[in-house]
Amino acid sequence: xxxxxxxxxxxxxxxxxxxxxxxxxxxxxxxxxxxxxxxxxxxxxxxxxxxxxxxxxxxxxxxxxxxxxxxxxxxxxxxxxxxxxxxxxxxxxxxxxxxxxxxxxxxxxxxxxxxxxxxxxxxxxxxxxxxxxxxxxxxxxxxxxxxxxxxxxxxxxxxxxxxxxxxxxxxxxxxxxxxxxxxxxxxxxxxxxxxxxxxxxxxxxxxxxxxxxxxxxxxxxxxxxxxxxxxxxxxxxxxxxxxxxxxxxxxxxxxxxxxxxxxxxxxxxxxxxxxxxxxxxxxxxxxxxxxxxxxxxxxxxxxxxxxxxxxxxxxxxxxxxxxxxxxxxxxxxxxxxxxxxxxxxxxxxxxxxxxxxxxxxxxxxxxxxxxxxxxxxxxxxxxxxxxxxxxxxxxxxxxxxxxxxxxxxxxxxxxxxxxxxxxxxxxxxxxxxxxxxxxxxxxxxxxxxxxxxxxxxxxxxxxxxxxxxxxxxxxxxxxxxxxxxxxxxxxxxxxxxxxxxxxxxxxxxxxxxxxxxxxxxxxxxxxxxxxxxxxxxxxxxxxxxxxxxxxxx
Amino acid sequence: xxxxxxxxxxxxxxxxxxxxxxxxxxxxxxxxxxxxxxxxxxxxxxxxxxxxxxxxxxxxxxxxxxxxxxxxxxxxxxxxxxxxxxxxxxxxxxxxxxxxxxxxxxxxxxxxxxxxxxxxxxxxxxxxxxxxxxxxxxxxxxxxxxxxxxxxxxxxxxxxxxxxxxxxxxxxxxxxxxxxxxxxxxxxxxxxxxxxxxxxxxxxxx
Numbered sequence: 001x002x003x004x005x006x007x008x009x010x011x012x013x014x015x016x017x018x019x020x021x022x023x024x025x026x027x028x029x030x031x032x033x034x035x036x037x038x039x040x041x042x043x044x045x046x047x048x049x050x051x052x053x054x055x056x057x058x059x060x061x062x063x064x065x066x067x068x069x070x071x072x073x074x075x076x077x078x079x080x081x082x083x084x085x086x087x088x089x090x091x092x093x094x095x096x097x098x099x100x101x102x103x104x105x106x107x108x109x110x111x112x113x114x115x116x117x118x119x120x121x122x123x124x125x126x127x128x129x130x131x132x133x134x135x136x137x138x139x140x141x142x143x144x145x146x147x148x149x150x151x152x153x154x155x156x157x158x159x160x161x162x163x164x165x166x167x168x169x170x171x172x173x174x175x176x177x178x179x180x181x182x183x184x185x186x187x188x189x190x191x192x193x194x195x196x197x198x199x200x201x202x203x204x205x206x207x208x209x210x211x212x213x214x215x216x217x218x219x220x221x222x223x224x225x226x227x228x229x230x231x232x233x234x235x236x237x238x239x240x241x242x243x244x245x246x247x248x249x250x251x252x253x254x255x256x257x258x259x260x261x262x263x264x265x266x267x268x269x270x271x272x273x274x275x276x277x278x279x280x281x282x283x284x285x286x287x288x289x290x291x292x293x294x295x296x297x298x299x300x301x302x303x304x305x306x307x308x309x310x311x312x313x314x315x316x317x318x319x320x321x322x323x324x325x326x327x328x329x330x331x332x333x334x335x336x337x338x339x340x341x342x343x344x345x346x347x348x349x350x351x352x353x354x355x356x357x358x359x360x361x362x363x364x365x366x367x368x369x370x371x372x373x374x375x376x377x378x379x380x381x382x383x384x385x386x387x388x389x390x391x392x393x394x395x396x397x398x399x400x401x402x403x404x405x406x407x408x409x410x411x412x413x414x415x416x417x418x419x420x421x422x423x424x425x426x427x428x429x430x431x432x433x434x435x436x437x438x439x440x441x442x443x444x445x446x447x448x449x450x451x452x453x454x455x456x457x458x459x460x461x462x463x464x465x466x467x468x469x470x471x472x473x474x475x476x477x478x479x480x481x482x483x484x485x486x487x488x489x490x491x492x493x494x495x496x497x498x499x500x501x502x503x504x505x506x507x508x509x510x511x512x513x514x515x516x517x518x519x520x521x522x523x524x525x526x527x528x529x530x531x532x533x534x535x536x537x538x539x540x541x542x543x544x545x546x547x548x549x550x551x552x553x
Numbered sequence: 554x555x556x557x558x559x560x561x562x563x564x565x566x567x568x569x570x571x572x573x574x575x576x577x578x579x580x581x582x583x584x585x586x587x588x589x590x591x592x593x594x595x596x597x598x599x600x601x602x603x604x605x606x607x608x609x610x611x612x613x614x615x616x617x618x619x620x621x622x623x624x625x626x627x628x629x630x631x632x633x634x635x636x637x638x639x640x641x642x643x644x645x646x647x648x649x650x651x652x653x654x655x656x657x658x659x660x661x662x663x664x665x666x667x668x669x670x671x672x673x674x675x676x677x678x679x680x681x682x683x684x685x686x687x688x689x690x691x692x693x694x695x696x697x698x699x700x701x702x703x704x705x706x707x708x709x710x711x712x713x714x715x716x717x718x719x720x721x722x723x724x725x726x727x728x729x730x731x732x733x734x735x736x737x738x739x740x741x742x743x744x745x746x747x748x749x750x751x752x753x754x755x756x757x758x759x
Contacts, residue, residue: 117570117574118574121574180581183577184574184581185574187573188570188573188574188577191570191573192567192569192570192573193570218577218580219580219581219584220584221581222581222584222587222588223585223587223588225585226588227588230589230698233698237678237697238677239677239678239694239697239698240677240687240690240694241592241691241694241695241698246690246694247600247686247687247688247690247694248687248691248694249595249596249599252592252595252596256588256591256592
């Protein structure tokens with residue numbers, strides 16, 4: 001037995017990380033693994049499970065809103081549904097999903113490293129993440145009821161409500177800690193573990209986007225951590241911090257909450273932008289247009305995005321000067337995002353575009369994110385925002401940005417990288433059909449929100465006026481289409497892991513980044529020898545010929 | 554220890570990497586306290602008089618004593634690293650234990666101070682505190698939260714240094730490989746620095 005292990009051990013670098021048998025076997029071999037690839041898969045299982053819970057809650061919310069009065073649940077249950085839906089989707093799905101799943105799996109490979117800088121801390125983050133997620137699920141089933149404050153935890157209600165707030169707040173605190181450690185790990189990995197020859201501007205743009213995201217995670221997450229910790233302390237020990245009856249200022253809570261939670265929007269979207277920056281050049285077989293602009297715009301978003309938080313609070317009666325400054329900064333943050341959108345479209349120009357499933361999702365990302373981004377700009381204008389604050393318009397905006405952006409970025413990444421991770425291809429036809437159902441369902445569900453908001457429908461409302469019903473019915477039907485599409489997509493991907501066609505070639509899609517040069521699925525050590533890098537990440541043959549021709553001329 | 558451990562071991566030891574990770578962690582710790590300092594400055598601005606009145610009730614002697622204790626403990630911590638760099642293992646262990654004892658003395662002082670405050674009825678949720686003006690409630694709320702969180706960090710720091718002492722005894726921290734001890738030292742200095750700001754904010758400014 002011992003000698004058997006030893007042989008395997010010696011040949012470890014030739015064995016796929018999926019088949020590798022180390023000291024621990026079977027399930028423990030996964031749960032105690034410090035291999036960044038296995039941790040990435042652990043995260044994937046975690047995130048997608050919580051995503052399923054979040055989708056179910058969202059589905060129930062839409063079902064409830066089919067009629068103007070109560071449909072399936074009472075008002076208290078409805079409040080808990082939209083709160084937990086928001087908390088799950090924001091804090092344990094879209095914030096961690098792309099860095100923790102695909103960042104963990106592919107960042108070291110893309111940089112030419114064998115693992116992340118701190119593999120054991122990496123495993124610790126997964127456990128923290130799961131503990132947080134389980135706490136939130138517990139708050140749903142335990143007596144007392146789940147949090148009913150909305151995902152924003154505004155005081156004083158969050159200090160006074162009798163529901164299981166402590167569970168939820170502790171969960172978000174723990175997940176925040178996990179997020180900080182992941183950020184710290186990636187920053188150190190990017191700084192210290194790039195392969196020889198890979199200077200900063202030879203890094204794939206996905207790595208750049210993770211770099212910017214990690215900085216935001218490390219900088220702003222502690223702020224929300226301490227804020228929520230103070231709410232816990234206030235609830236448990238009645239220490240005067242935010243509650244006005246104890247002298248506190250609830251608006252201070254809002255400032256501190258959004259100091260994190262607005263940059264968190266960029267923790268959510270920037271990694272997805274990184275995924276899109278990988279997929280667009282591969283499926284147009286063309287060098288990315290404006291590499292440095294995209295790289296710097298990620299950092300630009302990180303900087304500006306940290307300075308715009310109070311645009312969530314225009315209706316709270318801040319000073320005019322503050323409102324003006326925050327409105328201006330909000331407009332400015334659109335610039336780096338727009339730079340990316342223009343560069344992606346410019347990359348498509350004259351490319352040989354292949355409309356595979358990842359590309360479809362990537363193109364849908366650009367379309368939906370543009371709608372989401374532009375409707376955000378509308379609300380950055382002070383006078384318009386006063387009218388639109390807390391209406392369905394903001395709900396539509398957040399879903400277009402977060403779901404249309406990061407959600408579609410996630411689906412694109414799944415279709416792009418899953419075959420590489422498991423060595424099996426999904427059914428491409430079914431994937432495309434699923435895409436169109438998801439895309440149509442998404443728009444039928446969320447576009448009416450803009451109209452509803454413009455008509456004055458308030459968010460988080462259990463009852464509504466009869467004149468809004470038509471749009472609510474359309475949205476609910478949209479949710480059915482969307483869920484159907486998601487089911488087809490997920491089943492197709494899951495079936496492919498077992499029955500999909502085996503892939504042996506390294507480069508499935510014709511990419512030029514390092515993950516396409518290692519075997520499929522990657523071996524335990526990723527590389528038998530640490531590679532030396534000479535070319536940039538998007539130098540396609542076609543273009544090399546083109547530049548050679550130019551030189552000849 | 555774990556399945557793919559060897560994948561890690563084959564990578565060269567990189568002390569700069571370890572320290573960079575520690576610095577980033579300290580950075581996030583600083584921002585954690587930064588949130589509290591931010592709350593303090595906002596509330597101090599809103600309730601200047603109440604803060605001034607409440608801060609006069611602090612025991613400046615015990616506060617000063619604790620500042621001296623913590624500053625000295627930072628010195629012994631730094632010296633323990635200098636000792637291991639010169640290969641003086643026993644001296645390094647001695648200095649680490651002294652550092653832990655200073656941390657303990659700091660905590661004992663805090664317990665004395667807090668029990669005194671509690672005896673006077675200045676604790677969160679008490680009737681006598683609730684009857685005071687909002688600014689004073691906030692002052693004591695912030696005092697207990699900030700000093701309490703700092704105390705928690707002192708305890709964590711003592712535990713970490715305790716582990717380092719064990720590592721040094723077992724020969725895992727040596728003249729050639731002392732980056733763990735350095736990282737623990739960085740953490741201890743952070744705890745010290747935060748106190749250096751807490752002390753004037755709560756005890757000295759009136």
